Amino acid sequence: MAEDDADKLRKKIRKPREKGRVGKAADGFAGVWRYWTRRIFRWVLYGLLAAAAFSILLVVTLRYVNPYMTYYYVSERMRLGEINRDWTPLEEFSPVMARSVVAAEDANFCTHFGFDIEGIKAALADEGRVRGGSTISQQVAKNVFLWQGRTWVRKGIEAWFTLLIELFWPKERIVEVYLNIAEMDEGVFGAAAAGRHYFGVEPDKITAVQAGRLAAVLPSPKKRSASRPTAYIKKRTRQIISGAKTIAADGRADCFESG
Numbered sequence: 413m414a415e416d417d418a419d420k421l422r423k424k425i426r427k428p429r430e431k432g433r434v435g436k437a438a439d440g441f442a443g444v445w446r447y448w449t450r451r452i453f454r455w456v457l458y459g460l461l462a463a464a465a466f467s468i469l470l471v472v473t474l475r476y477v478n479p480y481m482t483y484y485y486v487s488e489r490m491r492l493g494e495i496n497r498d499w500t501p502l503e504e505f506s507p508v509m510a511r512s513v514v515a516a517e518d519a520n521f522c523t524h525f526g527f528d529i530e531g532i533k534a535a536l537a538d539e540g541r542v543r544g545g546s547t548i549s550q551q552v553a554k555n556v557f558l559w560q561g562r563t564w565v566r567k568g569i570e571a572w573f574t575l576l577i578e579l580f581w582p583k584e585r586i587v588e589v590y591l592n593i594a595e596m597d598e599g600v601f602g603a604a605a606a607g608r609h610y611f612g613v614e615p616d617k618i619t620a621v622q623a624g625r626l627a628a629v630l631p632s633p634k635k636r637s638a639s640r641p642t643a644y645i646k647k648r649t650r651q652i653i654s655g656a657k658t659i660a661a662d663g664r665a666d667c668f669e670s671g
Contacts, residue, residue, distance in 0.1 A: 467557075471576040474556065475585055482593065483559045485601070492599045500604035502588035502668070506618040508656060509603050509626070510587050511665050513594070515655030516627035516648075518548040521587075522659075522667035526550065526578040527571075548590050550574050555593050583667040595633045596626055610639040620656065624649035 478499050489495050502510065514521050520528050526549040553573035558566060577586060596606035603626055604615040611622050618626070625638035628648040636645060659665045 467573065468576060468580075470557070471573065471580050474589075475581050479556045479589065479593070482556055484555060484595075488595075488599055495599045495601060496605045496609060497592070497601035498604045498608075499592050500602065500615050502584055502591065505591060505603065505615045506623065507669060508620045509607075509615070509618050509623045510591060510668055511656035511660055512620070512623035512627040512652050513591060513603070513630070514548065514587065514665065514668070515659050516624075516652045517551070517630060519655060519659055519664060521548050522583060522664050526574040547574075549577050549586055552586055552590050552593070553577055556589065587668040594630060596629055596638065598634050600633070606638065610637075620653050621649065624652040624656070627652050 480499070485495065485497075518528065520530070524547065526547060528547050550570060553570050554560075554566075557573045558570055581589075592602040592604070594603070595601050596603065597609060600606050600609050603618070603623075606626050607613050607615055607618050607622065610626070611618075613619075613622065622638070625641060625645060628641075628645045629636040629638050636642070638645070641649065656665075660669075
């Protein structure tokens with residue numbers, strides 16, 4: 413009888429100890445989990461802050477330094493062996509050249525902050541619309557800082573760079589960069605190189621018709637030709653010439669012609 417009482421007493425003593433050990437193990441696992449979760453969160457946060465700081469520095473730098481090397485430049489150079497480009501300041505272009513690309517690609521360029529909401533709505537509502545909702549600022553962000561593609565991740569990064577471009581670059585700089593990085597034939601980058609390539613003219617001698625044709629090959633320069641225009645290109649050129657005159661008259665070209 414005494415032995416039975418002793419066994420019961422030992423069991424009562426052991427059970428709390430066993431529960432205590434299990435509790436400590438559970439607490440230990442939860443503590444490790446919280447520790448590593450906090451560390452990973454900090455690493456991710458620091459990484460995002462570093463990436464944001466670097467992107468801001470890069471955008472500010474390229475306000476003053478011309479972006480000679482981009483992902484697309486390099487990939488086309490590797491594919492074709494050479495590319496044709498000649499960086500030209502905005503003031504050395506015929507004024508009608510800048511008006512034409514703006515009229516063709518982003519007529520409300522001077523009135524928005526990187527995103528043409530009305531243009532996006534119209535593009536979604538009309539699948540046959542000539543131009544989509546992508547603004548010149550968005551195209552500059554994509555072509556200068558990013559890679560080609562349509563993933564949501566790339567579009568999100570593009571939106572971030574678009575905001576930075578609009579924040580740190582004047583409108584004149586955005587147009588200047590666009591005129592120099594837009595591909596207007598296979599391996600031919602920029603309106604200056606394209607003017608010489610198609611028409612044998614210098615940037616300041618580009619006519620309204622020539623500017624309209626150069627703008628009309630966008631955004632499919634590998635499928636369209638400014639020197640061998642199809643019926644569609646001729647029609648599109650007339651539309652662009654008219655649009656360029658319109659934005660010059662109603663003030664929508666003032667933001668990049670103020671200088």
